[in-house]
Amino acid sequence: MLPGPTNVPQRVMRAMLKPIINHRGPEFHEMYPRLLEKVKKVLQTKSDVFVLTSSGTGAVEAALSNIVKPGDKVIVPVAGEFGSRLADSVEIYGGKALRIQVKPGDSPTAAQVEELLDREKDVLAVAVVYNETSTGTTVRELEKMGEIAKKYGALFIVDAISILGGDWLPVDEWNVDVCIAASQKCLAAPPGVSIISLSEDAWKAVKRGRPATLYFDLPRYKKYLEERKETPFTPALPLFFALDEALDMIFEYGLENWIRRQEATAKAFYSAFQAMGLKLFAKERARSNVVIAVYAPEGIEVGKFREHLRVKYSVVVAGGFGELKNVIFRVGNMGAVTAREVVTTVSSIESTLADLGAQVPLGEGVKAAWQYLKDL
Amino acid sequence: MLPGPTNVPQRVMRAMLKPIINHRGPEFHEMYPRLLEKVKKVLQTKSDVFVLTSSGTGAVEAALSNIVKPGDKVIVPVAGEFGSRLADSVEIYGGKALRIQVKPGDSPTAAQVEELLDREKDVLAVAVVYNETSTGTTVRELEKMGEIAKKYGALFIVDAISILGGDWLPVDEWNVDVCIAASQKCLAAPPGVSIISLSEDAWKAVKRGRPATLYFDLPRYKKYLEERKETPFTPALPLFFALDEALDMIFEYGLENWIRRQEATAKAFYSAFQAMGLKLFAKERARSNVVIAVYAPEGIEVGKFREHLRVKYSVVVAGGFGELKNVIFRVGNMGAVTAREVVTTVSSIESTLADLGAQVPLGEGVKAAWQYLKDL
Numbered sequence: 040m041l042p043g044p045t046n047v048p049q050r051v052m053r054a055m056l057k058p059i060i061n062h063r064g065p066e067f068h069e070m071y072p073r074l075l076e077k078v079k080k081v082l083q084t085k086s087d088v089f090v091l092t093s094s095g096t097g098a099v100e101a102a103l104s105n106i107v108k109p110g111d112k113v114i115v116p117v118a119g120e121f122g123s124r125l126a127d128s129v130e131i132y133g134g135k136a137l138r139i140q141v142k143p144g145d146s147p148t149a150a151q152v153e154e155l156l157d158r159e160k161d162v163l164a165v166a167v168v169y170n171e172t173s174t175g176t177t178v179r180e181l182e183k184m185g186e187i188a189k190k191y192g193a194l195f196i197v198d199a200i201s202i203l204g205g206d207w208l209p210v211d212e213w214n215v216d217v218c219i220a221a222s223q224k225c226l227a228a229p230p231g232v233s234i235i236s237l238s239e240d241a242w243k244a245v246k247r248g249r250p251a252t253l254y255f256d257l258p259r260y261k262k263y264l265e266e267r268k269e270t271p272f273t274p275a276l277p278l279f280f281a282l283d284e285a286l287d288m289i290f291e292y293g294l295e296n297w298i299r300r301q302e303a304t305a306k307a308f309y310s311a312f313q314a315m316g317l318k319l320f321a322k323e324r325a326r327s328n329v330v331i332a333v334y335a336p337e338g339i340e341v342g343k344f345r346e347h348l349r350v351k352y353s354v355v356v357a358g359g360f361g362e363l364k365n366v367i368f369r370v371g372n373m374g375a376v377t378a379r380e381v382v383t384t385v386s387s388i389e390s391t392l393a394d395l396g397a398q399v400p401l402g403e404g405v406k407a408a409w410q411y412l413k414d415l
Numbered sequence: 416m417l418p419g420p421t422n423v424p425q426r427v428m429r430a431m432l433k434p435i436i437n438h439r440g441p442e443f444h445e446m447y448p449r450l451l452e453k454v455k456k457v458l459q460t461k462s463d464v465f466v467l468t469s470s471g472t473g474a475v476e477a478a479l480s481n482i483v484k485p486g487d488k489v490i491v492p493v494a495g496e497f498g499s500r501l502a503d504s505v506e507i508y509g510g511k512a513l514r515i516q517v518k519p520g521d522s523p524t525a526a527q528v529e530e531l532l533d534r535e536k537d538v539l540a541v542a543v544v545y546n547e548t549s550t551g552t553t554v555r556e557l558e559k560m561g562e563i564a565k566k567y568g569a570l571f572i573v574d575a576i577s578i579l580g581g582d583w584l585p586v587d588e589w590n591v592d593v594c595i596a597a598s599q600k601c602l603a604a605p606p607g608v609s610i611i612s613l614s615e616d617a618w619k620a621v622k623r624g625r626p627a628t629l630y631f632d633l634p635r636y637k638k639y640l641e642e643r644k645e646t647p648f649t650p651a652l653p654l655f656f657a658l659d660e661a662l663d664m665i666f667e668y669g670l671e672n673w674i675r676r677q678e679a680t681a682k683a684f685y686s687a688f689q690a691m692g693l694k695l696f697a698k699e700r701a702r703s704n705v706v707i708a709v710y711a712p713e714g715i716e717v718g719k720f721r722e723h724l725r726v727k728y729s730v731v732v733a734g735g736f737g738e739l740k741n742v743i744f745r746v747g748n749m750g751a752v753t754a755r756e757v758v759t760t761v762s763s764i765e766s767t768l769a770d771l772g773a774q775v776p777l778g779e780g781v782k783a784a785w786q787y788l789k790d791l
Binding site: 044045046047052053055056062092094095097099100124128229231232249251252253254272273275276278281355 | 417419420421422423428429431432435437438439440468469470471472473475476480500503504507597599605606607608625627628629630647648649650651652653654657725731733
């Protein structure tokens, strides 16, 4: 129950065993454009999309190394580790990151972004981490931020690595110019490939100069796709096959149903932890459906708690990130999480806390969770 | 029989099915350093090594974006497409690429490199593509080039993407400061992960300034490895497992035996094609053991030849690259190629040429190949 990589269903794992084909041959020419159509469908976009052989951070690098030119101003709300990385990346390519610092556990608002857009001139882009995995918070005003960015003529770049497929993100409808995502989170595929979309406005920004990268040179990806239906460099074929299968699985289940199930299991987790008397880390308005961050009860050491949970109950959860390492634990509610996973995770956490001597009302967590699980 | 991705043995494919583990947990902490020890063994180096979630071009980018700072001079022999890409990459990071143009089918000599080192001052590095896949040529004076680079105080960067595991490359003994390789060629693993090694001198060059990349920030990889036995970003776990299994397989067979088998099958291929009356593309002194490049006989269109071979005989070979597209075909002799693959490939090519009306002495190719295969 990690916040990524998440459990991968057997049918998706088995897809990796397909024979290694020629990535310059007819089978790939048929497969790759078909995969990209599925990616467009999950992003709800008509923009160009690409699948990259890299983890999600590679797709962030692809976006920024192509779009940001020296001196460009980019507004970056920072609500945790991943927002911080995004801002740092802007600066690697000579951009000026205008950070909006947000308290851990909260998420940035559209008003904060508008205020800064109003004050600064010539802002190239607003770049936002939709779901901050390090703190379990989600930007609940993403649609509004997109409108505001458009109003001010700024590009809207969304890092949706940990949330695509786990919450709502109609890319075109919400004015997202660049969307970045990865395979191993709510799409329930193995890690190692990432996704990027680029609107026409994004391409205009790219074309202002030569990309500061060869491996992530996006005009080259576009050229290879359009002229040959290929990637410019060798793709991670087994992971492409797995992503393809995972998307088929999601569409068979229905994308909306897939997201709604994660909404329901998120409610189940939150109410379970509250019923157990635990304190939630994220403010209510910022709570993520895909990463549930919870304060460890007083007197319980996070590392020991996680170790006990893993060894005795075979349930793996994450600790905090950086300064929060020994303060919170985080449960991933991503992708193929069903009532079964919620019930076993909640009951194992209850039991672990009891094992370690914490005051916890045994059974209350499962009882509270069940209210949201019974109709799944 | 492509020059990568190559056929992957079943035991290596099946390794991808291992459960997705926590890349921040104890199983990964045990697995990753163990994998890196195996990588050191195959490279014959004591230097730091890393496995990257990217194709080989990503590892090239990692090397250059960390090592090359604006204004640095880097000597790059260009014997084909991959040498050309390497030189272009140097310039992306503000370096000055000093190209040594080599005729297609030939490979650069140590004397050419020395001459340029002698003429230019303050050359940071010599960067060489060991095996030029686009033309089927290998640098036969690599060891000597390493000595010369050292003599002039230049770093020696070797792109061994298509050849590591297929020919000799004792990294430390040959004074290689940075070695770049990939999974899907002579190591017979699936595509999507790459390898990089860095000597102490290479680290000194890296530390002159901030890397022009986040995703390939090598000091960050070193820090995460030493402090946590982890990668900084999510690794492509199934491909890490597969590479681990492929290296086990190679060590069980014996690295030397693995290379010697590819030497023998290369001789078999070359003598077969000559016996069939075909003209080899590479000069004798430059011939690659891992990519066999052959002129198509007059009157035979390469695309049609490859298509016929694929459809009727289920054998896939590559065409030429760029301007050579319709001039040569290329056979990969990488990784798990045994007498069986040579015999079926040679006889299928003979038959295809006969099918297409070329004058070819049927049976002569297999007869010639057998001389080198009988003792395998």
